[in-house]
Amino acid sequence: MECFKSLILIDSVFNMKKVILVLAFLLVFLNGNAQTGIGTTSPVNKLQVETTTADPATSGATANGNLRLSGTTGSHVLDFGLSSSSTFSWLQSRSKSAYGTNYNLVLNPNGGSVGIGNTAPSSTLTLGNAVGTIGGELLLNPTSTQYEGGQIIFKRSLVGSTVDWTIDQYGTTSSNARFRIFNGSSENNGLSILENGKIGMGTPSPSTLLHLQNGNTFSGSDNPGLNSVPSIFVYNSNNSSTSAHSTMALRTNGSNGGNPYLSFDIEGVMGYSLGIDNADGDKLKLHNNWNLNNSNIPAITITTDGKIGLGTTSPIRKLHLQTADATSAYIESTSSDNNGMVVLNANTNQSWSNNWHEFMIFQNQGSSLGFIGTTSNGSSILYSSNSDYRLKNDLKNFNGLDLINKIKIYDFAWKANGSRMHGVMAHELQEIVPYSVSGVKDETNADGSMKIQTVDYSKLTPILIKAIQEQDLRLNEQQNQIKLLMKRIEHLETKK
Numbered sequence: 001m002e003c004f005k006s007l008i009l010i011d012s013v014f015n016m017k018k019v020i021l022v023l024a025f026l027l028v029f030l031n032g033n034a035q036t037g038i039g040t041t042s043p044v045n046k047l048q049v050e051t052t053t054a055d056p057a058t059s060g061a062t063a064n065g066n067l068r069l070s071g072t073t074g075s076h077v078l079d080f081g082l083s084s085s086s087t088f089s090w091l092q093s094r095s096k097s098a099y100g101t102n103y104n105l106v107l108n109p110n111g112g113s114v115g116i117g118n119t120a121p122s123s124t125l126t127l128g129n130a131v132g133t134i135g136g137e138l139l140l141n142p143t144s145t146q147y148e149g150g151q152i153i154f155k156r157s158l159v160g161s162t163v164d165w166t167i168d169q170y171g172t173t174s175s176n177a178r179f180r181i182f183n184g185s186s187e188n189n190g191l192s193i194l195e196n197g198k199i200g201m202g203t204p205s206p207s208t209l210l211h212l213q214n215g216n217t218f219s220g221s222d223n224p225g226l227n228s229v230p231s232i233f234v235y236n237s238n239n240s241s242t243s244a245h246s247t248m249a250l251r252t253n254g255s256n257g258g259n260p261y262l263s264f265d266i267e268g269v270m271g272y273s274l275g276i277d278n279a280d281g282d283k284l285k286l287h288n289n290w291n292l293n294n295s296n297i298p299a300i301t302i303t304t305d306g307k308i309g310l311g312t313t314s315p316i317r318k319l320h321l322q323t324a325d326a327t328s329a330y331i332e333s334t335s336s337d338n339n340g341m342v343v344l345n346a347n348t349n350q351s352w353s354n355n356w357h358e359f360m361i362f363q364n365q366g367s368s369l370g371f372i373g374t375t376s377n378g379s380s381i382l383y384s385s386n387s388d389y390r391l392k393n394d395l396k397n398f399n400g401l402d403l404i405n406k407i408k409i410y411d412f413a414w415k416a417n418g419s420r421m422h423g424v425m426a427h428e429l430q431e432i433v434p435y436s437v438s439g440v441k442d443e444t445n446a447d448g449s450m451k452i453q454t455v456d457y458s459k460l461t462p463i464l465i466k467a468i469q470e471q472d473l474r475l476n477e478q479q480n481q482i483k484l485l486m487k488r489i490e491h492l493e494t495k496k
Contacts (some may be wrong), residue, residue, distance in 0.1 A: 057099045060196045070096060075104045147172050165190075178204060188214070202230065243273040252278065265290040280313060352378035383458070400466030406432045408458075426453035435459060 037043030039050035049066050056079070057064040065081030077096040082089050095101035108115050115121030128136025140150025149169030156164050163183040170187075171177025174195065182190030192200040200206030203213040210358040224231035238244030250260035261275020271290025277283050285298040294313075301309035309315030312322040321328055333341050344359040351357070357378065358371035370385035408428055413420050427441035436459035443451040450466035 053082045055083050055085050055125075056081060056090050058102045059098075061095075061097045061099060064099065065090075065092075068096075078105070142169075163189075171195075176205065180204070250275070259292050261292045263290045263292075283313065285313070346374070346378075349378075352376060398466065399470065400463050400468075401470045403463050404434060404467040423457075424455060426455050431454060433459060433463065 003063070035043040035046055035048065037048045037050065040048055051063075051066050054064055065079040067080040068077050070077040075095050075097055076093060077139075079092050079094065079218065080090070081092075084308065091105065093103040093105040096102070113121035113124055113126060114127045117128045117136070118126045119129075123298070127138060128134045140152065142149045143151055144389070147170055149171075151168035153167065154165040154167075156162065165181070165183045167179075167181050169177070169179050169284060177195050178200075179193040180187050180190060182188070182192075183251075187204050188202050192204045194200075194206060198206040198209055198211065200211045200213070203211055214230055215229070216228045216230075218227055218229060221227060225233040232248070234246045234248060236246040238242045250262065252258045252260050255263060255278065258277060259275050260276050261273050263271065263273045265271035270288075273285075273287045273290050273292040275285065275292050277285050277292065280294070282304055284302040285292065286300040287298045296310055298313060299310070299312045301315060303315060307315040307317065308319050309486075310319070310321045310323075312320055314320075331341055346357045346359070352374065353376050358373040360372040360373060362369040368386065370383075373382045373384065374380065375382050407424060409422060409424060411420060411422055425436050426439070430437035430441070430453070436456050437453060438456075439451060439453035443453075445451050
């Protein structure tokens with residue numbers, strides 16, 4: 001006891017609490033099997049400190065907590081405590097003279113891993129255990145900024161990177177609240193996900209489930225894989241297998257679903273769409289509107305059996321062109337050698353004798369007018385027009401020679417290149433054989449250019465045949481007259 005009294009006298013400069021603490025540690029030292037209690041007479045562990053529970057104070061400097069670590073210098077302390085409002089325990093690094101001033105708490109500043117719910121952490125911080133009985137969950141509450149939720153910042157690498165990355169939640173209203181991943185100070189440099197699931201890349205306000213947007217331009221290359229313009233680049237780098245495909249799928253669910261389609265749109269100017277019309281026999285259509293709208297006829301329709309319609313949604317042949325324009329098809333070649341601008345090839349050696357190979361058929365409202373085909377042996381072209389007797393009535397005779405003699409034939413030169421030919425003037429022939437001439441003399445188009453008259457010389461063939469028949473008849477009559485005259489001359493000469 002004299003020893004203890006000496007110690008108390010020596011440390012009388014310390015307050016009574018510290019003396020009690022020193023005495024407690026001495027007792028533990030003297031008796032290693034004893035439990036020491038501060039504030040309790042029935043300690044359970046080697047050292048048990050018991051006092052009134054309290055939540056960590058945010059102001060003042062009075063007693064708060066169960067245990068404090070402090071230094072002989074500095075104002076910072078580390079307080080330990082048990083909550084009075086809940087069942088949690090707490091650590092707080094703060095100023096010993098002003099609890100509203102908080103300081104940093106550092107774990108393993110020299111290295112080592114920290115585990116929470118884990119006895120063998122494998123990273124700087126490991127949450128939960130490997131078998132899953134203790135979950136590895138992390139909750140980030142909002143920051144003090146009014147519109148900003150939890151946040152994680154990834155500092156850039158020591159070499160190579162130039163900006164930090166941020167993951168957080170932000171929003172001023174429920175309609176624009178979003179999860180963000182971005183770099184630097186602009187969220188346009190990353191990805192945003194709205195609460196309704198819409199994803200924006202380059203925009204914080206996506207209007208669709210996936211919205212890509214920026215104002216960049218092509219920089220030296222028009223390759224989507226080498227640019228920063230809004231684009232989707234799907235690339236399969238496997239060059240050793242014919243099944244190493246790259247695909248993009250647009251799919252709707254069943255015959256009662258909607259239309260899968262692509263939309264091409266210049267905002268406020270024009271749009272096109274390409275997709276499958278589910279309600280119209282699953283036809284593939286190209287529309288000159290952005291939403292596959294059937295308010296007008298699509299430019300191209302492909303049926304499920306492979307028929308292609310241009311200007312019609314119901315093609316009846318492999319290629320069906322329908323239009324109200326004056327010109328339905330225009331073919332132009334810029335080659336110096338037009339070796340077949342249109343080639344019609346019957347790639348078969350069968351059925352030629354049956355005249356089944358009509359290369360071009362001409363109709364008027366579904367009724368045949370004629371065709372361009374082949375002769376029965378398939379060796380030459382046949383230009384055939386309707387001439388069935390059942391289509392004709394009021395048959396009349398006419399004078400072919402009179403018509404032929406009225407037609408003026410010229411040796412003329414073309415103004416375009418000076419080449420010479422023999423032929424008629426269309427307007428002159430129109431006065432004699434009007435059905436062989438198309439157009440009106442001196443007619444012009446809306447732009448003032450000539451609207452050319454044309455002649456179908458084949459329409460003169462029946463007239464020429466009739467004229468030849470008439471000539472033959474006259475020749476026969478003349479021959480008969482000559483024979484009669486020759487007989488008379490012979491008779492007169494025999495009388496001499």
